[in-house]
Amino acid sequence: MEAGVEVKTRESRRFFPKMIGQFLRGNVALIVFAIVVVTFSILNVRFLTFANFANIGRQAAMIIVMACGMTMVIVSANIDLSVASTLSLAGMLAGLVVEGSGSVWLSILVTVGLGLGAGFVNGLLVTRGRIPSFLATLGMMGILRGLAMLVTDTKPVVIYNEPFWRAFGDFDIFGFFPISILWTIVIVIVTHVTLAYTSLGRYIYATGGNQEAAYFTGINTRKTVVTVFMIMGLLAAFSGVMFASRMHAARPGTGEGMELNVIAAVILGGTSLSGGKGTIIGSIIGALTIGTLNNGLIILGFNTHVQMLVRGLVIILAVLISREK
């Protein structure tokens, strides 16, 4: 009898830390986010205000929009390094078209075409050309950035078209709710539903989880991967439009290095780099964490170098905790 009792206590002692450990590992992004918010709220009064959160949202909007696409790309066991270049080229083209023609619709049409086109090329290089996505999109990153520099010979495009500003970035609905956040919410919902509830979503997970098995089950894995890259391109281009309309200008150098922030947000949100696993919601929390971190550090008066350092530390820590044992 004694032995039995001992076993029981030993197991119950083990039980609680195990549960907590599992919860921690499953929700790292959420917990890190909570810690970041609480810490900054204590450290600075100005942090915990609606105005500041609207600000964070506005700044994080582009990252979130691209993280939605990047989640799909990474779940399909690929990566897209060309997103920031697509973003800047899309901004440039949108600016040039809207200033040249005065038509917001035409500028949107051109950017949508650019985004889908860039994604299509990425997808073809990966599926038909059999180039690993890391290399294919690395090449496209250079090409698109080069094009962005070339169109105006590196000069920025200043945008005077007011409807363009108001449509995508520089407008608060009812005077307090930033329109860019509204757009972001729409995109989050659409991409989340796509990944979680549609047949395309199932194909993406299966292709990323085991491309060969998916192919043997009759899934058109090439089409799936091309579609995913096209969605990514579209969202990257749209981020470029959002940024240009918020800034009233487009610069060819916009967003350099941003692809790494986007990837970091997705990974922080629990998506596996090897594919087959991950959620949009996780990536959103990951993106918000990075956005909040940047904002809080600025409010506390740290410069960008410290921001980079802290961001790096948080990413490594988060991945360390979430690592399966």
Next chain:
Amino acid sequence: MRPVWPVILRRARRFENGVVGVMSMSSTTLVETEAVHQDVILSMRGIKKSFPGVQALKGVDFELRRGEVHALIGENGAGKSTLVKIVMGVYRKDEGTIFLNGKEVDFSNPEQAREHGVNMVFQELSLIPHLDVAQNIFLGREPKGRFGFIRYRELYRKTRELIENYRLQVPFTMRDKISSLGRGNCQIVEILKALARETVVLILDEPTASLTKEEEDSLYQIIMTLKKQGVSIIYISHRLEEVLRNCDRITVLRDGVRVATENADHLDVDALVEMMTGKSLHSQGKGVRGEGSTQRKNVALSVRNLTIGSRVQGISFDLHYGEVLGVTGLMGSGKSEIAQALFGIHPSRIGEIYFEGRRLNVRNPLDAIRAGIALVPEDRKREGLVLIHSVEDNVSLSVVRDFSRMGWFQKRRARKAVEEQVHRLMIKTPTLQQEVQYLSGGNQQKVVVGKWLIRKPKVLILDEPTVGIDVKAKAELRSYVREMVADGSCGAILFSSDLNDIIQACDRVLVLYRGRVVKEYVHTAFLTEESLHRAIQGVVDENPLKNCSRKEKGEGNGSGC
């Protein structure tokens, strides 16, 4: 119905051997044997190990004597691999003790185990294809000169010494590239790699699972040589005849418990199966064969002049609804190529495929699936399953298109269908959400089969479906296939090198040899493994001079040709 008396007789015989009450004997006999044999090199006591959702080992005892070949058998999921991986330090045990040479040990990684002379050849080979044999054997421990350069002359000298020391006959030279060797020779290189370090205990995990008969024979010879040199060997296998023939003692595991440890000459296949499954072999149905052959109706699939490179040369056959057509042959006889061609995977094929009389152009799996063809592929982990996804996701993957409205996947409808299949195939899983990587091999294979049954295919192609799964799951799979074709709505083609499967499950059998059909058996009722064995070796004219088929049971070690 089969008569009952053989079962009774067997029971009686086992009673004499003292193997009755299989569960109760485990602890007592161990104590006895240990008292008699002081010469135990490795002993494990009360080993327990659990994984998320399963208790893999529930207190297992095991002992290995010096210089014996000790087989470890059991169904998939019985805990064989887990047990040896604990010895190797791949997994850590939850409870229990391990003694090596009388000293308690607890290795935390395979390297530590190797340092203590315990070595294992894993199922997944660890050789580097573009290096040669010698370089692989000493990989990571190459003899080095003063500036860290590898001293190749010494490397080859040491390899030669290694082979000579153990007096091994190896069918390759040490400068052969691994990529040029067959699977069986790779196994031998793996063993050499283990022997290159001081090895007292060698563990082989299903070494013959994918070997040809010749490769197997040379592997056995090496094992016997090692045994004579005093190496103690733990041998995991699903092939019972092979185990009975080559091992000294046999330990049977079932559901994480040791059922028995016995001398091999006290046992036969029937007794082993009964211990492994807890049931008699003959009660595990052969399906309802015979009905199929009378019901044989319309032609479902016709293949004409199928040619694939040099591997398959102008093959033609018909598949009828309501029949199971068996296709067998040695490795390299073209079985897998045909299976894949029918499913649209080999693009370089020539020839025609007709489905219900209509010409079918299958360019990719999707074309085949649309026509109602399903393939259970040879390599279930690589081609059949998304290992990191759940049972539900894997089974429903084949019907995502059918269960979607306007791109919207109807999860609830799919789940119902999945539940039906899991129930029907008796897939052992704690929940539908369990990732398939944590299921045993047999259950994984059932998931692949379920993935296709859910679509109700017209033609079910199975490519080596029973490789690496246990006897009970094999029997179950066979009866599912029989069930599928029973109502005449489906025809099945079973590509297998397991002759027992072919005989048990098929109505008609084609034998391939070097890409051609060399024999067709229209009835299988009187088909024996022996005549099939001859046929797959290309001996179809029953020439007594060339008749060197290996007998299935007893009578030498089968390598006397």
